[in-house]
Amino acid sequence: MLRPKMRQRLSSALDALLSDRAVYQRPLAEVLGATVLLAKSPAGESRLELRAGELARWLGVSKSYIDHRVLPGLRASGAVATEVVTKTVDGVRRVDGLRWELLPLTAAQARGNPQALVLKKRELAVLLALCEALFAPGWAPVGKRETPAGLLGARRGRGAAAERLALLRLVLAARSDGRVRLVGGAVAAGWDRADATVARMLGCSAAEAARVVDGLIQQGLLEVRGRGVPGARIRMVVPAVAAAHGRSAVAELRVVPDPAEVEQAEDVAPDQVRVCVHCASGLDEAGPEEPGEGWVQEGFFAVVDGGWDDEGDSALRGQEATEVPRTDSENASDLGECEDQEGIEVFGAETGGALLHAHHAPVVTHGGSGAASSCFSGEAASGFPPLPERADGRETESGSGSGRIGVVDEPGGRGGPLRGEQQPDRAGECQTAPEPVVARPVPMRWSLPRGLERVLDPVRLEWARIRHAGGRTRVRVALQAELRRVAEIVGSEQAPVVLAERLERRLAAQHGERVREPIGWLLARGLPQRAECYATACDDQVRMDTGLVCPSCELLIGDRRALRHQVARAVAAELPRLTPAEARAEVERRLSREVAQRAARDAVRREQAAVERARREVVWAQQREELESAKTALAARPCEECGVPEAGGLCLVCSQNRTARAAVEQAAQVAAAVSGPGQDLGVVAERLAACRVRLEDEVGRLARRLRREGMPEAAEAWEARTLAEQLLRQERARAMDALLASEEARAEAERVFAVERARRGGEEQARAAAEEARQRCAELLLAQRLGHIRVAERPPASEEVGGWRQRLAALAARPLHDEIRVPQPAAGGCREAVSAA
Structure with missing residues (x-):
C-alpha cells in the first residue's frame, strides 16, 4: 500500500523519464524497458548488469525482440549505453550479459540539484517492489524464497509491454479506492475518456490506448464503468489498489439515526445507522489523493500538512476529514432524486432521519499536489508535456544550490503558503533537506557553451559528464578551432550543422557502447576530420559541402x-x-x-x-630573391627623361607626359582615318601631321595656361594627360558617327535586316540585329583605316643587297605565273612505254 507522498514521488520520476528527449514518443516496449532499468538501478548510480533474456521476461516479449527491436531502439535514441560483461569459466571467457547505463539518469545525476528522476534508495526499493507485484516474471531459486509472478507475469506476446506500463501508471495514479481521475477536455469521436486518459499517460494514440484498456479489462485488472453506454459517466477503477487499501468495489451503506430516535441510538447496531450520501462518502474516504491533471486548488489544512497522513501525525491530527468528491448528483434539489453513487444505496423520502439535516455545500475535489510542493496554493500537474509547467519553476533553482525556503512538507510543520508565514525555526531544516523537484526535467541546453549549442546538441550527455572546468575549456577551444577550419570549407553558416552531423555520426558509430572518457573521445574521435581520400572536403566518405557520398572515395x-x-x-x-x-x-x-x-x-x-x-x-626562394633584388635595382634607377634619382626608371611627371603624348598620337590617327580616303600614303601622312599639330597645340595651350597660374609641374602633367584622353574619346566618337553613316555600314545593316526579317519575322528583332551589324561594320572600317594610317606613318624598310649568288637563288625560287610545268613520268612508266613501242 503506497502512501500519497510516495505515490506522487514515483509518478514524478516516471513522468520525468517519459518526458526525456531520448524516451519521449518511443515504442512502449522501449519505454517499459527504460522504466525497468530505472527500477533496478542501484541508488546513486545509473549502471547495472542485466541479461537480455531477463529483460525480455520483465517486458513479456522474446529475447529476439529485445536483441532486434528494444536494444537497438534504445541505443539509437540515446536512452541507454551498453557494455558486454564477460566471465571466465574453466579457463574459457564467455559472455555473461550486458552492463546497462540509463543515460537520462546519468545526466540527471550530473546536474547535481535535486531532480525528479534521481530516486533515493527507499524510493527505488518501493518502485522495484511495485513492479514485481504488477508484472514480475517470477522466480523459484533453489534454496531461497520463491518470488511469485506479478498480476501480468503470465501475459506475453503482442501488447504485453504496453499493458504492463499502463497498469503501472494507473496504479500510481489511482486513489485509495482504486479510482483514477480522468482527463478533461474534448475526446475524439469513437473513443471514451478512459482511452484518452491512458493515451495521455503512455504518450500513445487513442487507438493503441483503447486496445490496452480492453486487454486490462479482459484480464480483470481494470474496471471501466459506463464504457460502451451512450451518455453514461465513465469511471475507471483499479481493483487491485482498492483491495490493497481494504476497499471493495461496492461500498456498504451506513446511515445515522433519525432525530426522533436519538435517545435509542445506543440500541442501534453500527451497520444499521443511516446517513445521507454526502456523510456516507465523507466517512468512507478522505477524498482523492492523486496529483491533479490541471490546476488544482487545495484547502489550507491540506496545504500545511501536505495532505492527510495515514498515521494521524499532522498539525490537525484528531480531526476528521469531511471533503468528498464532487459528483453531478450533489446538485440535485432533493436527495430522494439522487441515483446510485459508487455503489451506495440512497433511499427515497421514506428514509427516516437522513433527510432532515441541512444540505452540504459542494466541496472541490482535492488532489495530492498543492502548496506543499510549490509554495503556491495551486500548481499545474507535472509530467505531461502538453500542460503548462509549474508555477515556481524559476524559484526552485538557486545560485548556491540550496533547497526551497519556507516550505514545510513534513507532518507537523507550521509553515504556510505565504512567504510571510515562514517560521525561523523550520527554515533551516527546509534548506538542508530539500525535496526533489517533481516537474519535468530542465533541458541541458543552458549548460552548453554559448555559441556552441547547436554543435554540442548531439553529444549533450557526454558534455554533461565532463565535470571539470579545465576539461570543458579544452573541449571548447578544440571545438572553436575545428569550427573555424570547417567554416573555411563550407562557410560559417553551414559549419555548425556539418560539425554537429559529424559528432552525431561518430557517436552512432559506438553502437551503444558507453564512452569511457568524454574528453579524450571528443578530442581524438569526435572532432578530427577523417578524410578517406585526397579531397579536402571529405569526411568519413561524405563530402562536407554537399552531404553526398564522396566520388573520390x-x-x-x-x-x-x-x-x-x-x-x-x-x-x-x-x-x-x-x-x-x-x-x-x-x-x-x-x-x-x-x-x-x-x-x-x-x-x-x-x-x-x-x-x-x-x-x-629552393628554386622558388631563389626566384623570389632575384625578383626582390630586381625590384630594388629598378627602384634605384633614375628617370630616363629628366634624370631624377631613384625614380624607378621613370618619374611621375614624365610618366604622365608620356601617356599624354601617346593619347594625342592615337587621337590624331583616328582623326586622320576619317578625314578622307587613305589610298595615297603621302596624302595620309600629311593629314596625320596636320591632326597631330592641332591636337598638340590644344594640349600645349592648356599646359601654358596652368604654368602661368603657378600650378606645380605634377598637376600640369596630370591635367595634360586628362585632356589628351578626353580628346581621344571625342575623336573616336566622331569617327564612329561618321563611319556609321557610311555606305558600307548602311548596306550591311540593310542586308542583315532583310535576312533577319525573313528568318524571324519580327521587325523589332530584325532592326536590333541590323543595328548591331552596322556597329560592327563601323568598328571594322575604323580598324582598317587605322591600319592604313600606321602603314603610311611607318618608314619603308630597306632591303639588304647581297651578292649575285644570293640574288640568283632568290630569283630562281620565285614562281613565274606563265610558266608551264610538265610532269615527269616515273621510271616504271618509261619502261612500259618503250616496251609498247
Whole structure:
C-alpha cells in the first residue's frame, strides 16, 4: 500500500523519464524497458548488469525482440549505453550479459540539484517492489524464497509491454479506492475518456490506448464503468489498489439515526445507522489523493500538512476529514432524486432521519499536489508535456544550490503558503533537506557553451559528464578551432550543422557502447576530420559541402575492388584445383603482398615528391630573391627623361607626359582615318601631321595656361594627360558617327535586316540585329583605316643587297605565273612505254 507522498514521488520520476528527449514518443516496449532499468538501478548510480533474456521476461516479449527491436531502439535514441560483461569459466571467457547505463539518469545525476528522476534508495526499493507485484516474471531459486509472478507475469506476446506500463501508471495514479481521475477536455469521436486518459499517460494514440484498456479489462485488472453506454459517466477503477487499501468495489451503506430516535441510538447496531450520501462518502474516504491533471486548488489544512497522513501525525491530527468528491448528483434539489453513487444505496423520502439535516455545500475535489510542493496554493500537474509547467519553476533553482525556503512538507510543520508565514525555526531544516523537484526535467541546453549549442546538441550527455572546468575549456577551444577550419570549407553558416552531423555520426558509430572518457573521445574521435581520400572536403566518405557520398572515395574503393578481382582471377587461372578455402587464403596472401608492394611504392613516390618539393622550394626562394633584388635595382634607377634619382626608371611627371603624348598620337590617327580616303600614303601622312599639330597645340595651350597660374609641374602633367584622353574619346566618337553613316555600314545593316526579317519575322528583332551589324561594320572600317594610317606613318624598310649568288637563288625560287610545268613520268612508266613501242 503506497502512501500519497510516495505515490506522487514515483509518478514524478516516471513522468520525468517519459518526458526525456531520448524516451519521449518511443515504442512502449522501449519505454517499459527504460522504466525497468530505472527500477533496478542501484541508488546513486545509473549502471547495472542485466541479461537480455531477463529483460525480455520483465517486458513479456522474446529475447529476439529485445536483441532486434528494444536494444537497438534504445541505443539509437540515446536512452541507454551498453557494455558486454564477460566471465571466465574453466579457463574459457564467455559472455555473461550486458552492463546497462540509463543515460537520462546519468545526466540527471550530473546536474547535481535535486531532480525528479534521481530516486533515493527507499524510493527505488518501493518502485522495484511495485513492479514485481504488477508484472514480475517470477522466480523459484533453489534454496531461497520463491518470488511469485506479478498480476501480468503470465501475459506475453503482442501488447504485453504496453499493458504492463499502463497498469503501472494507473496504479500510481489511482486513489485509495482504486479510482483514477480522468482527463478533461474534448475526446475524439469513437473513443471514451478512459482511452484518452491512458493515451495521455503512455504518450500513445487513442487507438493503441483503447486496445490496452480492453486487454486490462479482459484480464480483470481494470474496471471501466459506463464504457460502451451512450451518455453514461465513465469511471475507471483499479481493483487491485482498492483491495490493497481494504476497499471493495461496492461500498456498504451506513446511515445515522433519525432525530426522533436519538435517545435509542445506543440500541442501534453500527451497520444499521443511516446517513445521507454526502456523510456516507465523507466517512468512507478522505477524498482523492492523486496529483491533479490541471490546476488544482487545495484547502489550507491540506496545504500545511501536505495532505492527510495515514498515521494521524499532522498539525490537525484528531480531526476528521469531511471533503468528498464532487459528483453531478450533489446538485440535485432533493436527495430522494439522487441515483446510485459508487455503489451506495440512497433511499427515497421514506428514509427516516437522513433527510432532515441541512444540505452540504459542494466541496472541490482535492488532489495530492498543492502548496506543499510549490509554495503556491495551486500548481499545474507535472509530467505531461502538453500542460503548462509549474508555477515556481524559476524559484526552485538557486545560485548556491540550496533547497526551497519556507516550505514545510513534513507532518507537523507550521509553515504556510505565504512567504510571510515562514517560521525561523523550520527554515533551516527546509534548506538542508530539500525535496526533489517533481516537474519535468530542465533541458541541458543552458549548460552548453554559448555559441556552441547547436554543435554540442548531439553529444549533450557526454558534455554533461565532463565535470571539470579545465576539461570543458579544452573541449571548447578544440571545438572553436575545428569550427573555424570547417567554416573555411563550407562557410560559417553551414559549419555548425556539418560539425554537429559529424559528432552525431561518430557517436552512432559506438553502437551503444558507453564512452569511457568524454574528453579524450571528443578530442581524438569526435572532432578530427577523417578524410578517406585526397579531397579536402571529405569526411568519413561524405563530402562536407554537399552531404553526398564522396566520388573520390568511390573511385578508390572501386580501384581496391578491381585489385581484389584481378588477384582472384589470377589465382583461379594459375591454381584451378584449389579448394574454396585454400583459394580464399591464397587470394588474401597475394592481395596482402600486392597491397604491401603498392604501399612501398607509394612511400618511395612520396619521398621523391618530398625531395622534389624541397628542390622546388629552393628554386622558388631563389626566384623570389632575384625578383626582390630586381625590384630594388629598378627602384634605384633614375628617370630616363629628366634624370631624377631613384625614380624607378621613370618619374611621375614624365610618366604622365608620356601617356599624354601617346593619347594625342592615337587621337590624331583616328582623326586622320576619317578625314578622307587613305589610298595615297603621302596624302595620309600629311593629314596625320596636320591632326597631330592641332591636337598638340590644344594640349600645349592648356599646359601654358596652368604654368602661368603657378600650378606645380605634377598637376600640369596630370591635367595634360586628362585632356589628351578626353580628346581621344571625342575623336573616336566622331569617327564612329561618321563611319556609321557610311555606305558600307548602311548596306550591311540593310542586308542583315532583310535576312533577319525573313528568318524571324519580327521587325523589332530584325532592326536590333541590323543595328548591331552596322556597329560592327563601323568598328571594322575604323580598324582598317587605322591600319592604313600606321602603314603610311611607318618608314619603308630597306632591303639588304647581297651578292649575285644570293640574288640568283632568290630569283630562281620565285614562281613565274606563265610558266608551264610538265610532269615527269616515273621510271616504271618509261619502261612500259618503250616496251609498247
